[in-house]
Amino acid sequence: MIPAAVLEPGGAGATALYIVAFSLFILGVRRGTHPTTAKQGNLIAAVGMAIAVVTTLLLDGMGNWGILFGGLAIGTAVGVIASIRVQMTEMPQMVALYNGVGGGAVALISWAEIRHGISLGEEIPLDTLIPILFSAVVGSVSFWGSNVAFAKLQDLIPTRPLAVPGQQVINVLLLIGILAACTSIAINNDDPSQELFIGILLAAALLGNLVVLPIGGADMPVVISLLNAFTGLAAAAAGFALDNVALIVAGTLVGSSGTILTMEMATAMNRSVANVLFAGFGGAPSGGAGGSTEERPHTSIGAQDAAIKLAYADSVVIVPGYGLAVAQAQHAIKEVADELEKRGVTVGYAIHPVAGRMPGHMNVLLAEADVPYEQLKEMEEVNPELPRTDVAVVVGANDVTNPAAKTDPDSPIAGMPIIEVTEAQQVIVIKRSLSPGFAGIDNDLFYEPNTSMLFADAKQAAADIAAEISQL
């Protein structure tokens, strides 16, 4: 098998192709920021990736084709199958998982690099060694952190914050240890210890676990986005070590754009990134909400009552939350909306910036159920309309409707922008129980006089309501 053209590593041909590839990445991300061009942007970036991969395969002196294509085939097969089978509701954890394997790849490559350097028996230059160490630490943290995030979102481990006593101290000590070990390797760059390097990988793995475990499920999107940015930087560092311009540009691009995205997400949740990482909602709710967990008076209704309230309303606003996603209720809710529209009721959907488990996640889910784009209203748009709305239906949303964010300055979510459903004439909350949401705090909305609770699985409840309305 003779390749069509053999490119000299670092030569003009290979570099030119890498430049084409990273230009396509930049173009792709740019287009990804506009709704009409996003799909095209993704394709452009994918083409750039294909060019980068083929260029690398054509480098002079490459060999070991069997094992190389074996790895490619396995990874591609897993990626294709996982992407086709994943449910739209499971998107956030899928992104976490893909981010994790990316981080894992960086860490493994840095290990192979340092092994290679050691086996040559020569001094490893610091401008190669330092990037290797950086990508090892960040890659390992990202791999394990993302896996914990995946496990939390997939409910394999509890989503509530899991704190170890003295957590912050342990993290700082681990970080100091890692830095010390890195320094030691850098000083002994004529004969670095591979055992110490493996120790660094393991310590970083532990750090990745310890940093993400205490963070609650609600903050997971911010964490995944942050880890995504970090993995990008680690990839850029690997590019420094390998003198590969495509890696440097693509990795840095992801690092900086990912940082902006992370901050935008955090802002939408009225949280700062530092707050997410170091405070969590973990500490506050145990004291804040602990006292108010006893039964408080609330109104409970059934599907039939809900159907009557809705059918005789003029305008209805549906407020979807993560509970809707979990119950896969987007199609059933669309049926309710269809039944209502047949009767001439105006229906809109109020989308909180962080509804679902990631910004934009709820829009994807509702789009999957063919909800027209015009009916999806952003929070700022819908809040002024709520006083004129007859019924607000809250489906599996909790914290994003909690009036405490506005009324109680001591609440852990104080200041978070909310959808002000209490302003509507009537509120129906479809929820499985009165249990608190991700923030771990009680929701005063449930006990308002104009609120009716419909305790049921969101999908079942929606189906029942749709059936009841059609019979009215």
Added chain:
Amino acid sequence: MDLITEITIFVLAAFVGFEVISKVPTTLHTPLMSQTNAIHGIVMLGGLIVVGYADDSLEYVIGTIAIAFGAINIVGGFMVTDRMLGMFSRKPKPKQTEEGGK
């Protein structure tokens, strides 16, 4: 490439990343994160280079796992992003047929 050139490229690329991303509608946060996530799968090139030039068995193993991981990151990332964005672009069709029916 010398270190100074590489650092220059790094700094410029960082600014490009900051500039390119400003003002993204919330709707596109998840797809965009997923797309940039796929792009950092480019580290797979490192795995290809490691295996392509490897001459020791552990390097084969590490490199091959890295390639597999990277390929999952790339292929899965782009495909999942495409599926998510497909949810948005599919919508106008049923609406048009409805209008046609009226």
